[in-house]
Amino acid sequence: MKSVQENCSSSTASEMIDLEDQRKMSVFGRDKNVQVDWKDLTVTAEVKQANAGCCSKQTETKTILSGCTGSAKSGEIMAVMGSSGAGKSTFMNALTHRNVETLTIKGSINVAGAALKDDISKISAYIQQDDHFVGALSVREHLDFHADLRLSKESAQTRKETVDRILKIIGLDEIQNTIIGVPGLNKTISGGEMKRLSIAAEILTDPPIIFADEPTSGLDSHLALTVVKTLKALAANGTTVLCTIHQPSSEIFNEFDSLLLLTMGRTAFCGPPANASSFFAEVGAPVPANFNPADHFIREISKFKDLETGTSDRDTNETRIGQICDKYNDSKYASAMKNELIASNSGDKMKLMIKASKKFRPNPFYAFWKVLMRGMIAQYRDKTLAAIKIVQNLGVALIIGLIYLRPARPVQPYDSNDVFNSNGALFAYVCSFSFNYMFLVVFTFPRMAIILRREYYSGLYQLWTAIMADMLALVPFTILMPLLYAAITYFMVGLNPAAGSFFLQWLTLFQIAFCATGYGYLISALSPSVEAANAIASPLMLPMLIFGGFFLQSDTVPKYFIWIKYLSWFYYGSENLYSAQWENLGYCNTEFSDENTANSVVANADNAKCEEFYGAGTEYFSGDSVLKRFGYEPDNIERNIGIMFALGIGFRFIGYLILSFKYRSKA
Template sequence: MVLVNGIAYPGELLAIMGSSGAGKTTLLNTLMFKSSPNVIVSGYTALNGFPVSSGTLSSLSAYVQQDDLFIGTLTVREHLVFQALVRMDRHIPYKQRMIRVEQVITEVLTDPPLMFCDEPTSGLDSFMAQNVVSVLKAMAKKGKTVVSTIHQPSSEVFSLFDKVLLMAEGRVAFLGSTDEACTFFKQMGAACPSNYNPSDYFIELLAIIPTREDSCKQTIELICDNFQNSEIGLKIHHATEPRTDLHMQEMGMGGWMDLGSSWKVSDSKRSPYKASWWNQMRAVLWRSWLATMKEPVLIKVRILQTVLVGLLIGVIYYGQELNQDGVMNINGAIFVLITNMTFQNVFAVINVFCAELPVFKREHFNGMYRTDVYFLCKTIAEIPVFIVIPVIFISISYYIIGLNPGPERFWMAVFILTLVANVSTSFGYFISCVSSNVDMALTIGPAIIIPFMLFGGFFLNNSSVPIYFKWFSYLSWFKYANEALLINQWEGVEQIDCTASNITCPKNGLVVVETLNFSFENLDMDMLSLAGLIIGLRFLAYLALLSRTYRSY
């Protein structure tokens, strides 16, 4: 339980301190409306006495969380440009945004009047920690309200704080200036020894020692109760009582408008996003494209893999002729092409969304862009790759194998295999969006692909599929692609060489297709079905990603 009643003023740097588990980060998440669903929150967050909503507070503040989550392939400048495009008000011109990027080395990008920082000095040495806190102190002096959690600061850093909020067991043990803190604990009979870092002393005093849990909890309860009933505690309680002004009916509008004369609340308050949908689209697409292009090694490996596998399949099935053995080998080669294109593309994207999920959720909940914008941009940015790859693959293996040599047949095969590549990519997106991590995606992905592959018409004739498994074939892109490529291969083949003694040898292409229980009339429907699977799987992937935004953050 976290029971906190406190206040922070403009122009002050307030440090929230306490031992591990005291509730510091929980308090910040609650103030910023970012608590997980299993946390029950009562009370309210107010600006100048007027309760505010999550959207209003988000537009007026910046929340610097402890964990750094960035797209690793972007430079610092590119990251700042992206932030400027999606976080600054939609009516600010592009040129002014870029000027702001140049100024950001010494300032905060959106220059908000409120700042919340969760352990900004974590992992830093004492010198760097002092520099960071000095920057926060300088920002507070400009009239901002800066609230920061910090864990055992040095005495130099502690002296920089205007106010400290000491927490223990989820309660407020003290809130006031550093001098008032020393006075308060001295009156409690627990004066800080001379030549002792006050922050270390306070944290040790309010910590739970494993061998003395009961006595420590009694001490903490006594300190918290005394502060609550102290003169400072009563003043804070009175100052944080909700206002009853007529402005309250305006849902806080007007009561906090004096937070800073330089701060202008976005007139896009009807939307939680600063940037318009189109500007979000342009910014996220630009970043997604940069992230894709800035992995040249990965792209080269994909192309090299495609070339080598294409050559390998071509060499294995080299120079097939139109006879009984050739028919079986050609049909097998076609199914191998489909299978390779499926697994290659599924594994290429199966980690895309689950790997970037923490970054996406943080940026989305910070009101930077919509879920549909992120999903569309990620998929659009990768489309060129998943068009080039199948073209290279089929171009290498097609004529080496000895498939139907007509140019229109070749380009039809290219088109069909490109559809297969994008269906499998869509399936990979879906698995990535429903998986909580990469390991889970790699586990369930192949397990789901195998049944669709079995009902693709190569291992099992469609006429012998049990009725209760028939729906697998209707959802199997292997089946549609296999039928389409076989029709493309055998249509117009009037004669297949057979020995006189072999009565089971198919005489022409029509017999080959009919033997597999396929029909020449289904070519258009097969391609439409593949296109439908691309759209359907991507829509399901989007819904899965959207559902993640409603889960715990």
């Protein structure tokens, strides 16, 4: 059920054509008389042979589009239609030059007579089928973010006026302060509002060309009509609009100025919808009275036309479809369309438009600041999520504190049990921090992949901008939480009371969190999905844990695994935590035997205190004896601090290189 807001905004959007502001859509006075032509467009792909074995590299060439010719004119909205597998997505990818790395494209694709290829993205907008947003932002904040980056060279007042105008034109002004939300996690704006918000972000720069992939997907008939009317209004202002669409209602179909029918990778028709009805009548398939023309056309060019009757003959249908395509190619409609193609030229007009588009490219550091601010909002605006993170960390601190609770005994020295428990608490610090902070970020890049891919390929920012901003947005949390964690556990466990020891342990906990999040980012960059990240995170963490010095003494690590030891922040973090605890602190050996007497520090006062509390014969041992059991050296503290910072940065840098490789081209 739609909300009252949705009803209001939908009504507003339905009347957009009549808005006075519609005549002001060309915000920057662009000459938008841009025609998109494609001639003899053929697209093939190498696919694995169906009968090839699992390890075979034998491939065959599959033709996806074959000899397609057509044109989309300025000021018109074209519907690209066809049954599943007709080649619609490949056609849009070829025109926009996206997802074409595995494809071989032949023929010509021209914009105003110029072949642009990758440069087409600089003068066009691509509205994707799925709507993805940073859910913590409001509708206004989302558009402000895009306006700040896409129009960064304009004044703040111009950007504000542009956003105000777009909000009104798209019909979102009444919900501009509403939080977008995340589907499945919290309350969101409606599907129609999300789709119009996607359109709004793309038209901020008033692009001459708009490509829309299934803009009505998942919407009811009313919202779908609202979205198509939005695109129609943009086309009426001179924009060239192409959109793939699936099963439009007759009312929606009547909004289109031109139609492209694809079937089996071939063109069945390209031209005005009225001419399509005439053409199909000429080939013996007239549109029945009171019947949706769109449904009829799709039915006629479907390979499985009679499937519901049980008499489908695929070969016969393919032959019939081939005849329709052949008749179209020989028809007066195809000839008229070919005569309207613009002859190839030097592209001077396009060069000027591409040059003009550079004024919309933001300064990298300005973009970094804006992405960082958005990341801070995403991290901390959701009070429920922030509370969960805080409770999780402080809850673990309380649990560890209660497990290893040592009542305050300022005079009584440590005994052997205190040593064992304190060591266990310290390693629990390392483990809990490492796993908590790794899983805090390990799903980051799989979750943000779609948004990152779209915004990066649209030229909003450079890749390092988004990665650095997301990482820095978490820094306040990784500084504050270790301090609170240490403050809770330090006194509950009864650790070394020296102030220097406390601050060294806080610094070490921060560095452990820094390394763990860096390692999490690396795993996140490696992972293609959230499920994959979840599956590999723990196994990849296990070696770091084993070589931390608690389960395997550091100086006994096999040579062939020594490199893992030096990559393990568990090792460096444990060494610093244990050194902070035991460097200037000893204990009374209540389990004393005749062995290792050399570790005993003969100090009558200390021995006397041990005997006072724990009985005769109890001797005082220095903390060095504890450190030697694990192969730790207090002299390594400064070295470890430097190495842990280097590891945290190194893990992040490797993650950046992995993402750079993944995003090396428009895949």
